[in-house]
Amino acid sequence: MLRALLTAPFRRSADRPPAAARRSPPTAWFAGALPPPDAEGSGPEDGPLRVRTVWISDLHLGTPGCQWAALLDFLKTVECDTLYLVGDIIDGWQLQRSWHWPQGHNDVVQKLLRKARKGTRVVFVPGNHDEFARKYLGLNFGGIEVVDEAVHRLADGRRLLVTHGDLFDGVIQCAAWLAHVGDRAYELTLKVNRHFNRLRARLGLPYWSLSKYLKLKVKRAVSFIGDFEEALAREARRRGLQGVVCGHIHHAELREIDGVLYANDGDWVESLTALVEHPDGRLEILDWSERATAARRAVRQAAAAPALR
Numbered sequence: 001m002l003r004a005l006l007t008a009p010f011r012r013s014a015d016r017p018p019a020a021a022r023r024s025p026p027t028a029w030f031a032g033a034l035p036p037p038d039a040e041g042s043g044p045e046d047g048p049l050r051v052r053t054v055w056i057s058d059l060h061l062g063t064p065g066c067q068w069a070a071l072l073d074f075l076k077t078v079e080c081d082t083l084y085l086v087g088d089i090i091d092g093w094q095l096q097r098s099w100h101w102p103q104g105h106n107d108v109v110q111k112l113l114r115k116a117r118k119g120t121r122v123v124f125v126p127g128n129h130d131e132f133a134r135k136y137l138g139l140n141f142g143g144i145e146v147v148d149e150a151v152h153r154l155a156d157g158r159r160l161l162v163t164h165g166d167l168f169d170g171v172i173q174c175a176a177w178l179a180h181v182g183d184r185a186y187e188l189t190l191k192v193n194r195h196f197n198r199l200r201a202r203l204g205l206p207y208w209s210l211s212k213y214l215k216l217k218v219k220r221a222v223s224f225i226g227d228f229e230e231a232l233a234r235e236a237r238r239r240g241l242q243g244v245v246c247g248h249i250h251h252a253e254l255r256e257i258d259g260v261l262y263a264n265d266g267d268w269v270e271s272l273t274a275l276v277e278h279p280d281g282r283l284e285i286l287d288w289s290e291r292a293t294a295a296r297r298a299v300r301q302a303a304a305a306p307a308l309r
Ligand SMILES: [Mn+2]
Pocket: 087, 088, 127, 128, 129, 164, 166, 247, 248, 249
């Protein structure tokens, strides 16, 4: 029911309800700066959004924090030649503590496998939460390649290092136990955040991320993010590459650091962001949280509708 409603306003033209029945304006589905749908109707409402490459990471499948419905909506909407799964796709750390695997998480895995089957090149670069997959480097699971890291060549020739990023995280490298404590604290923050946002949704307020707020407000966290970003940019430069794409810190970013491109594709726990490459090699961060908020509003309206009649 939820999934049907999530996708309903954006179906292809053939099975689309009449215009009057559509609730969300077509421009409200992402906060990014993609060009508006053109007059021929190749906009997102009329079919898939075509890009050259997609990078997503930090899905954390296997945890209650994973926002699988929004992710599934994203995967259904966006088509690409190459899809990079940049680590922390399945959260082995939390699955070991308690098993959480709803049908929605299966749907995401099925969708990824189907993409691989239908001709999308799917490359999985494991992260620290799915480090178990690092045992299978060089193997291929249902068309999904597992690699330690990758170098991606953009349409304009620039070459980017693709890595999860945990190897450049001082906390994880120097004090693994602290990373696990932090993980539990993070899990708790997300739990509080979920209840808080359920309340906000009921009041008609948009989604607001507590841990994002904490991360941005706490000075040490900011300097941690800065150190992380600089370490990755340095590594790309050291290898003679023009930039780096990573994840890990759940903070989407696209900027230049000392002449090297630093791109972070964010996460699907809080920020609901992906990095995409357009056909001309231009990079962009897509923010799916706006669309998730719109979908939640539609669900709420649908739920409230019978009472109004
Ligand atoms: Mn990570």
